[in-house]
Amino acid sequence: LQVTKAILDPFLRKLRQAVELTGGDICALQGALGASHRLEAHRDLISEGESAGAIRLILEGFACRYKVLDDGRRQITAYLLPGDFCDLHVGMLGSMDHSIGTITPCLFVNLRSDVLDELTVTHSRIARALWWATLVEEAILRQWLVNVGQRQAEVRVAHLFCELLVRLRVIGRAGQNGCELPLTQKDIGETVGISTVHVNRVLQDLRAKGLIRLTGRRLEVDDPVGLTRFARFSPNYLHLRHPEELVREEPVSLDRLLQLYCP
Amino acid sequence: LQVTKAILDPFLRKLRQAVELTGGDICALQGALGASHRLEAHRDLISEGESAGAIRLILEGFACRYKVLDDGRRQITAYLLPGDFCDLHVGMLGSMDHSIGTITPCLFVNLRSDVLDELTVTHSRIARALWWATLVEEAILRQWLVNVGQRQAEVRVAHLFCELLVRLRVIGRAGQNGCELPLTQKDIGETVGISTVHVNRVLQDLRAKGLIRLTGRRLEVDDPVGLTRFARFSPNYLHLRHPEELVREEPVSLDRLLQLYCP
DNA sequence: CGGCATTTTGACAATCGTCAATCAGTGTGG
């Protein structure tokens, strides 16, 4: 499978939130790309207990980190979207303390870790951007803990939607009025710590309030301002450098990006 | 205030869980130490929104990361114990997305960030150990999210105690039968996402089960095995290299450590 | 069309939160 350049767009957009990458940086990153591969929905990329291997970057699809308890309950601890790493720095810890699984069919590229190690020495901006991504993941975890620990079910769900909307918008996958959101109600419940049945009730309430509609695999936002206010959402914890860009609905074509960045 | 060497013991013990430090590493770390200072209980070290400044290491006392909601509710997202950093890598993100406050009176040292930056280049083991500490923090956050999202109040509290016992044992501050634990029931509730009143009920239940007693500022563990089993606690997510050492009740004297490490 | 996953509904129960009062422990000043 050939990795076309356009498919790196979400990744580059995301990193642009951390640092201003130069053309040289981008080309160097391309040089680290290894083999790409597909995985169908509901498969594990890595399971808890395994020792982390290759570094993988998601190009397409939804995946998640999760932990399963002995009684079968599952907690999703992160969503991995196009442009996110699966196991960038976690590998340093030795064995995985959680699993990573796909939600939809996904497309990945491997990154040659030796090349990447070298890059972080020769291209300090890249090193910085990669650590930024890891630290933002941690910040998101803190925010999730606040939601699950302190807020009511309805607010939790609203907040999750706000966050996903922003993250998808950063990578050019969401407009102001909605986005593709391939999560089941079970997934949502396992994310915010409520039962599937209650997720259903909450979604109906949010719809009745005129805030959102979750139909099929798509989230429609009827009242963006109201939703943000209801969820008490502030994107500060995402540490974006260019919040103003989030308004732009149109994805930037990668031709455009490469024009700008590669001399 | 003079930083004696002995007071670094928890820090060095903790890092030994990540990598085997050489005498040179330890001496280099000592060279990065700056001014030390005290702070009384219930004060903020850094508040949300501020831009992170100096890098600080806790030498003595309990502190925590937390977020406050607009309705006054608070969620503690991490405990900072002796040997833990307050703002090691978080500074890379610019502004703080949470606050750090003391629980007991605390003693800190500043670290010269320029010296530390240099260290991470010249002493790769140190760089590795510092990132390990950050990644373990993230792993703990994931585990907390699982607890708060999926488990019953009683199990949440039991699990928290297990974790704190292990972490305190690593730094030589806990035996098999208990430890100093200066948390109020309010603190515990704000950690595991339950009300203060319910914390009280849960503690009584745990005592009635013969597992633990929390009296004053001390946690007594009456049935360590039973507690671990009840909490479904596994220390894997703490990524310790020397779990066998946790059994040892006696703190290693720093004279001993320096004898071993400094030629 | 038929099978399967997902969503939806209703009834009921349980955990947990809230409120408000009391009790216990600790430190302070007279």
Next chain:
DNA sequence: CCACACTGATTGACGATTGTCAAAATGCCG
């Protein structure tokens, strides 16, 4: 030494949010 204040712990009554169970409805895909 004791009254006092203050914080933290404890108790009880009550209610609300949320979970569980089980069934029915809907949607999706071969």
